[in-house]
Amino acid sequence: MTALQVSNVSKSFPGVKALNDVSMTMSAGSVHALLGENGAGKSTLIKIITGIYAPDSGSVMMNGKPVRFANLRQAAAGGLGVVHQERNLVTRFSVGENIMLDRLGASALSRVDYTAIHSEAEKWLKLLDLEVDPRTIVSRLSVAQMQLVEIGKALSLQSRVLLLDEPTASLTPNESKVLFRILRRLRDDGVAIGFVSHKLEEVFDICDRVTVLRDGVNACDSADLTTLSRADVVQMMIGRAERITKRAPRAQPDVPPYLELTDYASGAGHRDISLSVRPGEIVGLYGLVGAGRSELARAILGLSKQLGGEVKVAGKPVHITSVAEALHHHGIGYVSEDRKQEGLILLHSVLANAGITLWSKLANRMGFLRDSSINSKVAPVLQRLELKTPSVYQTIGNLSGGNQQKVSVAKWIAAGVKLLIIDEPSVGIDIKTKAYLHDLIHELAEQGTAVLLITSDMPEMVDVADRILVMDGYRIKGEVENDRNYDAVSKAIMGFIHNHAAA
Amino acid sequence: MAVHANTDGRLTRAFDNDWIGPGIVSLAAVIGISLLQPAFLSSFNIFVLVSAISVNMVIALGQLVIIGIGQMNLALGSIGGLVAISFVGLMERFGVPVPLALGLALGIGVLAGMAGGYIIARTAISAFIITLAGLQIFKGINLGITEAQPFYGVPESVKAFGTGSVLGPLPWLVLPMLICSIGMWYLFNRMRIGRHILAMGSNPHAAEMSGIDPKVTIIWAHALSGLLAAVAGVMLVAKLQIGHPAIGDDWLISSFAAPVIGGAVLSGGRVSVAGTFFGVVIIAIITQGLVMFNIDPFVVQIVLGALILWAVAINRLREVRIAKLQARGAGA
Numbered sequence: 001m002t003a004l005q006v007s008n009v010s011k012s013f014p015g016v017k018a019l020n021d022v023s024m025t026m027s028a029g030s031v032h033a034l035l036g037e038n039g040a041g042k043s044t045l046i047k048i049i050t051g052i053y054a055p056d057s058g059s060v061m062m063n064g065k066p067v068r069f070a071n072l073r074q075a076a077a078g079g080l081g082v083v084h085q086e087r088n089l090v091t092r093f094s095v096g097e098n099i100m101l102d103r104l105g106a107s108a109l110s111r112v113d114y115t116a117i118h119s120e121a122e123k124w125l126k127l128l129d130l131e132v133d134p135r136t137i138v139s140r141l142s143v144a145q146m147q148l149v150e151i152g153k154a155l156s157l158q159s160r161v162l163l164l165d166e167p168t169a170s171l172t173p174n175e176s177k178v179l180f181r182i183l184r185r186l187r188d189d190g191v192a193i194g195f196v197s198h199k200l201e202e203v204f205d206i207c208d209r210v211t212v213l214r215d216g217v218n219a220c221d222s223a224d225l226t227t228l229s230r231a232d233v234v235q236m237m238i239g240r241a242e243r244i245t246k247r248a249p250r251a252q253p254d255v256p257p258y259l260e261l262t263d264y265a266s267g268a269g270h271r272d273i274s275l276s277v278r279p280g281e282i283v284g285l286y287g288l289v290g291a292g293r294s295e296l297a298r299a300i301l302g303l304s305k306q307l308g309g310e311v312k313v314a315g316k317p318v319h320i321t322s323v324a325e326a327l328h329h330h331g332i333g334y335v336s337e338d339r340k341q342e343g344l345i346l347l348h349s350v351l352a353n354a355g356i357t358l359w360s361k362l363a364n365r366m367g368f369l370r371d372s373s374i375n376s377k378v379a380p381v382l383q384r385l386e387l388k389t390p391s392v393y394q395t396i397g398n399l400s401g402g403n404q405q406k407v408s409v410a411k412w413i414a415a416g417v418k419l420l421i422i423d424e425p426s427v428g429i430d431i432k433t434k435a436y437l438h439d440l441i442h443e444l445a446e447q448g449t450a451v452l453l454i455t456s457d458m459p460e461m462v463d464v465a466d467r468i469l470v471m472d473g474y475r476i477k478g479e480v481e482n483d484r485n486y487d488a489v490s491k492a493i494m495g496f497i498h499n500h501a502a503a
Numbered sequence: 504m505a506v507h508a509n510t511d512g513r514l515t516r517a518f519d520n521d522w523i524g525p526g527i528v529s530l531a532a533v534i535g536i537s538l539l540q541p542a543f544l545s546s547f548n549i550f551v552l553v554s555a556i557s558v559n560m561v562i563a564l565g566q567l568v569i570i571g572i573g574q575m576n577l578a579l580g581s582i583g584g585l586v587a588i589s590f591v592g593l594m595e596r597f598g599v600p601v602p603l604a605l606g607l608a609l610g611i612g613v614l615a616g617m618a619g620g621y622i623i624a625r626t627a628i629s630a631f632i633i634t635l636a637g638l639q640i641f642k643g644i645n646l647g648i649t650e651a652q653p654f655y656g657v658p659e660s661v662k663a664f665g666t667g668s669v670l671g672p673l674p675w676l677v678l679p680m681l682i683c684s685i686g687m688w689y690l691f692n693r694m695r696i697g698r699h700i701l702a703m704g705s706n707p708h709a710a711e712m713s714g715i716d717p718k719v720t721i722i723w724a725h726a727l728s729g730l731l732a733a734v735a736g737v738m739l740v741a742k743l744q745i746g747h748p749a750i751g752d753d754w755l756i757s758s759f760a761a762p763v764i765g766g767a768v769l770s771g772g773r774v775s776v777a778g779t780f781f782g783v784v785i786i787a788i789i790t791q792g793l794v795m796f797n798i799d800p801f802v803v804q805i806v807l808g809a810l811i812l813w814a815v816a817i818n819r820l821r822e823v824r825i826a827k828l829q830a831r832g833a834g835a
Contacts, residue, residue: 073714088709090702092772101702102714105695108723112693153713 001028002064003192004049004080004161009058011044017216018044021058024211025222026161031183031193033203033225036213037237037289037456042196045213046163050075050082062161073102081154082163087146089138096121096134099153124152128182144175148182155186162186163194168202180206198290200230212236231498237288238458238490247442249483250466253280258450259300259332259419260312267305268295269474274309277419277450282441284465284482285454286493292474293454294337297421301326301334314418327357330419333412335405337423337454343408346397350389353396353407354378357415381414382407385440402433409440419450426460438464458493462486470496521766521775524817529784536792543795546672552791553673557680558738559757560783564687565731566758567779571691572724573704573771574623574630578637579758582615582729583736584751585641588649590737591746595656609733615641616729617722624718645748654746665741676738683734688776690727700724704771757786760807764814768822785810 004026011019019041026032036042047053049060051069059066062078069075072082089098096118097104104112114135121134130148138146147167154162164183168176183206187193195207203210208226212219212233219236257276264273270292277283285293298304300311302320311318313330326332336343344353355362355374362373375392382392385406389399396407405425412420422441426434441464445451455461461468461482468480470493478496482489537543562579569576590608593599599607619637623630669675690697699720702710711717732751739750763769764785765778786807793803 072712076712076714084712086708088706088712090705090709090772092705093698093702097698098713101698101710104698108694108696108699108719110695112695112698 002026003028003062004194005061006045006049007059007061009045009048009055009060011048011053011056019048019055019213019216022213022216022218023058023221024218026192026194027209028160028190028192029187030209031187031195031207032222033207033210034194034196034213035200035203035210035233035237036219040213040237041216042213043165044216046082046165046196049163050080076154076157076159079157079159080161080163081151081157081159083147083150083154083165083167085165085169087143087150089146089149091139092137094118094135094137095125095132095141095149098138098149099124099134099156101153121152121156124156125149127155128152129178142175143170144172144178147171147175147179151182155191160190161192161194163196165196166198167195168197168199176202198288200233200288203233204230214238231494234288234494234497238494247463247484250445252466253278255279256315257312258314259452260310260315261300262310262312264299264309264311265307266296266299267307268292268299270296270299271475272309273476275469275476277452279418279448279450280445282445282451282453282464282466284461284468285452285471286456286458286461286468287471288497289456291471293471294423295474296471297334297423297452297454300421301332327415327417328360331417332419332421333357333415333417335408335412335420335422335425337427344396344404347395349393350382350387350396350399350407351375351378351392354382354392354410354414357411361415378410378414381410385410385413386436400433402436405433405437406440409437413444417449419452420444421452421454423454424456425453426455426457434460458490459486461493462489468493472497521773522777522781525765525778525781525785525814529781529788532785532788532792536788536795540792540795543792548791548795549672550668550674552787554676554742555791556783556787557674557676558735558742559761559787560680560780561683561731561735561738562754562758563761563779563783564683564776565728565735567762567767567774567776568687568700568724568727568731569630570759570762570767570769571697571704571771571774572700572721573707573769574721574724575759575769576616576619576634576725576728577631577755578615578619578634578641579728579732580751580754581638581641581645582612582751583732583739583754584748585615585645585736586612586733587736587740587750588645588654588746588748590740591654591657592648594658595654595746601658601660605737608737609730612729612731612733612736613726614729616725616727616732619729620722620725623725624721649746649748651748653748657740657744657746661741662744665738665744676742679734679738683731684776684780687731691774691776696720696723701772701774704773706772757783760811761786763811763818766814766818768818782814 002025006022006024009019009022022041022045034042034045044053048055050072051074061067062080067078069078075082090101099121100117104117118134125132125134128148128151130145130152132141132145138149141149167179171179183193195203197203204225209222210220210225210228210233211222214237255278257278260276262274265271273296275283285296287293295304300320302322302325306319311320318330320326320330351371351374355378358374358377359369362377363369379392387406387410388403396404425437438460441451441453453465462484465482468482468489470477470480480489480492542548562583565579566576586608589611590604593604593607594601619633623633664675667675669677691701699710699715700723702715703717703720707717736750740746761782762774762779764782765775765780767774767779789806790803793806
């Protein structure tokens, strides 16, 4: 029986088509995996189902009736329970009160009947095999228990459709097993469960149907998972070459590496990482989401502790402890994957954003900064990047995603970094700007900048990188010399990822 | 899941109570000062002290309810002041009988609070800004009505309430304070609106996802805050025996200090009525005690500041400890 049906949904944001004619059918008594790499459109789809976004076209039906929820409260009332990645519990309240939070009393001044609330909550805890007294304060629970309380809360609203967004992200393998046992039982009771995860082992463990999104379109629509292999699914997530790469392999200058890691281990969980990037070289770091690539970039910048091994910059052993040190002493810049949170200050002007890395250098003896001195350094860079903005005083939040990305690259170029780590440069950017960014990265490398490129976009990787390191499980699994032969290279890369599956 | 919740010893759980610390400090201060200065426990001094505590407690409760939802109310004093002069003005200029004037005055407080709450809920502009504007507007109305001159026409019955004693050295003013304190304790711990206010203060996102209407909850909180400011304004009229336009001008700092000393977290969700009470007591004792020892008033200010820092540090330590406990729970 079809519980939730998404039909031909499309959704555009300025400059990007996030979803194009996407469909998905969730059945009662089934666990349905929703897969896709970052930027594939999963979260947009979930937001459309739960009513946070309105689709431009297409429809969402629950139990055969079209639905259009105004907000998450309405979605819950309509029988759609969502358990988000971030915890949504009031940690100072009891477990029972959290489950019943919207049903504490008939009117604002009603007395809260805790006996009734805790005994009602207990029913849902029992259903989940959660041996926790409903009077327990939530902050005393383990993360796994909190996760289950949230599921209990969703179920207590009589949800027959349950969407779980990366429910195992913060669970240990044992806790995940317990969660899966409960999910199987809910499934057998006829609940339709949507399961978003980046861990393919889990998906094959618990799911029976799968929808894969890639670049905003269905790579498959509600396929029977039992007929698919892990290789098939990875293939669908990564995709085939959409275009033939135009660049020829570049000859590599024979110079000593600018950055060299040897048997590096980090507090974030990296082990035995050895890599090197030479000036003028573009080294790609490929892996599925969760492989530890961005975390490695952040560790190099000093945001995680170095636990072992050696880091050398320009041949000298170093120990970087902060981003400021990485930039000012070692010339390492980082273009964050999360442009809006970490890369740019959206309310500030283009000038302030592009010049931020220069402030400490340009301040005069009195510590004063002048716009003109910043502008003289920044303007040539912005010009070279062909930034489209009415003026450098324009608030950066008003620019398109592509232009924002140009500014976040510009600030590092202006600072004259020797090594630029670029994390997912083309998320949320249209194809034309993407090609332009690729040219830009090449140009940077030609001028002698060492580039470490992180991307989940296989064609981008094959187009841009000189050498590709494949990461999985916070380790480097192998290295592929990029000869721009898409089929051969992507096969080699997937070989390294599959090795892990076989192991 | 066979993992049980963490349970601590009784001692650490008692330590978790927000009021234990300030309670012990209050008691120690009373004992210490009365040993050094026996006049501290004279019935006159107790009367003065309890009167001040009573009014300041109601003021602090008015701020506490807004702290609970994670906001601040800078207009608290100006609402209290407007209510105070309206209360006396109605009786003096229009001959309104006391009960009716009281009802109207409290109504003005509720409406003033609600107006601010409505704008905050509707526009999602920070409460700091809206109540700052409210502070100016209500103060302006106050000065417009009074022309900066006090109203003197306070009826004898009201004066008697503000200066008489109900039992030994305890003033009548203790009664409204007790009613408000018990009422607010009940509201925060046993009533739907109180729980919703605290849920909003702890985790607004979770509260909204759980079906709590944030707008309604914010308006309720500010209406309650206005009501408590009004009660405090009327109490001060009775105590001072005059409708002075400057009533409320000096409420702001202690309205925050007492809840914070009492363990409230300014980001919301965590308040303690009993803790706030002891916060008020500590501030009153220090102020009163240092005066008795002829210590310069500036020292009082410094001591009060140090006390706030100390209280915040204790709260922070506790939060860190809880976070550690949680991390341990997650690892188990």
